[in-house]
């Protein structure tokens with residue numbers, strides 16, 4: 579391990595966007611540690627990716643209690659690298675964590691209870707060696723906990739100083755509105771929503787029960803939006819154009835189910851790849867530019883990507899060189915991209931629409 583001194587020109591390399599109606603800015607591309615930062619990946623590669631990200635101006639690193647394998651390992655590994663490389667720059671980083679999905683088999687390792695959220699954040703801080711996280715999320719709606727209990731817990735977490743801001747993930751439009759109103763009344767506004775969103779998974783654009791989409795609801799409520807899995811876990815790259823490579827997420831028996839790479843979806847990916855080539859971009863770059871495109875008030879704040887190598891990250895960041903689309907390009911994408919049936923978080927959203 580060599581001594582780390584970050585690139586001095588890092589803040590000139592990437593645009594920063596204001597998060598909703600807050601004073602906080604996030605880089606247009608943020609790095610998530612869901613995969614590639616567990617105990618199954620060499621620490622040296624993890625360090626290389628994190629250093630490259632930070633040198634490129636990526637100030638935001640997104641974690642959760644259960645990222646691994648094993649659950650907790652990503653926070654532990656990040657904490658070790660943070661201590662060795664990034665500690666002097668803590669004030670220049672936005673680090674997030676979450677609780678809500680399964681952390682352990684106990685009755686207190688899943689859901690939205692005060693008990694789970696409070697204890698989980700303490701454990702996350704301990705693993706990462708941090709005094710506070712910048713953003714703490716409720717990771718998914720939980721039908722078994724009153725919304726008020728979860729929101730009071732988030733409010734008290736901010737009051738305790740253990741998180742500077744709080745957000746929600748995978749909440750549908752109606753529940754988002756209720757959560758926003760609740761937290762406004764408490765004087766502790768939610769900062770941000772973290773939904774899945776990509777060319778082949780557009781649920782955030784669809785109207786909810788009262789005709790308002792999640793993107794509209796977030797904009798109305800003053801929330802920023804950080805879109806996760808904008809590359810559809812790797813499907814919207816050139817990785818699967820000719821089969822499933824051995825070193826891919828789809829081959830690893832993880833969250834990308836190989837049967838999603840069926841003939842129909844692969845044919846669609848090839849057509850999207852052609853549209854990207856005509857724009858002078860790789861498919862991954864076009865997928866990121868598309869998520870970050872200008873949608874007026876509903877423009878996404880940051881695209882939250884994963885990367886298993888520095889090369890992927892480097893090439894993905896180049897998406898930022900061209901975020902403009904012609905009407906013809908957008909129409910071609912709309913006519914080509916269909917829902918790929920990959921929203922594995924949709925059931926959590928559907929499980930609860932109201933508080």
Ligand SMILES: NC(=O)c1ccc[n+]([C@@H]2O[C@H](COP(=O)([O-])OP(=O)(O)OC[C@H]3O[C@@H](n4cnc5c(N)ncnc54)[C@H](OP(=O)(O)O)[C@@H]3O)[C@@H](O)[C@H]2O)c1
Nearest residue numbers: 610611612806807808809810811812815826827883884886
């Ligand atoms: N809130 C939630 O419930 C939730 C859920 C999921 C994710 N997230 C957050 O979102 C982050 C990103 O999720 P994600 O990893 O699914 O995002 P993604 O950016 O859609 O997929 C990343 C994967 O795509 C492949 N890839 C990336 N760039 C590539 C390139 N240029 N060429 C070829 N392949 C490329 C890599 O897969 P290989 O490993 O196969 O190389 C990489 O691991 C997570 O780390 C997490 O922070 C949040």
